């Protein structure tokens with residue numbers, strides 16, 4: 001009975017933030033031991049909230065992007081129309097409109113209901129422990145396992161992110177079979193910034209979820225420009241996305257007012273493999289880009 005599991009999940013004793021910060025073995029054990037219970041609880045939650053939960057589908061995405069991507073799936077020779085929507089804003093960093101800002105309220109409303117569900121969610125601790133973030137991929141314990149969210153997440157990765165990434169960074173083909181994702185939230189005095197780092201991904205898609213009236217100051221994401229040795233500061237707009245190779249050094253500047261919410265999605269190869277730095281861009285046929293890998297997802301998680 002999923003309602004029973006929903007109650008059981010809500011009554012679990014969560015590890016303390018202290019223990020999470022120290023990455024105590026008991027914390028990992030907590031999430032591993034309760035993996036199935038928590039997944040079932042999210043299923044039960046979705047059933048009992050089906051009347052009020054927004055429908056998550058491609059209608060939330062920018063229409064131009066959706067149309068160009070749909071055409072490319074139907075006829076890969078049309079893929080350049082997708083590339084035309086991408087703007088190179090730093091060397092090998094591309095910005096484009098991902099969500100329709102007017103539709104983001106549906107997604108954010110859904111995520112608000114997720115927070116109110118009182119089902120334990122594991123926060124991401126890639127570099128820092130982000131308090132109001134969640135793991136999104138089924139390989140991660142304590143992930144957001146609600147089936148409708150998972151279908152949406154998979155659609156974003158398989159139908160949008162992977163072919164777009166292959167178009168921009170052809171050398172990642174074969175290093176893009178596996179998926180990973182988390183959400184992050186910045187707010188002054190809580191989680192404010194991330195120091196310079198690279199991601200353990202072949203490619204990263206970072207999508208902003210701020211509503212049009214949710215402005216913020218600070219919180220630029222800086223990307224390293226190897227030609228000048230300097231960082232280029234870029235600002236997210238509601239629903240905009242940046243896509244870059246995981247090995248580009250980047251950092252999030254402190255947020256000084258407001259809040260910022262993003263989804264961060266990664267692709268890499270089986271068991272975390274990544275292309276070699278500077279590996280050759282091999283030309284491939286457009287048809288190979290617009291395809292979903294047929295192998296199974298493995299269980300490797302970078303954090």
Ligand SMILES: O=C(O)CCC(=O)C(=O)O
Nearest residue numbers: 194199206221252262264
């Ligand atoms: O602040 C951002 O949007 C970037 C986050 C990031 O680089 C990361 O979580 O690895």
Ligand SMILES: [Fe+2]
Nearest residue numbers: 197198199250
């Ligand atoms: Fe990063």
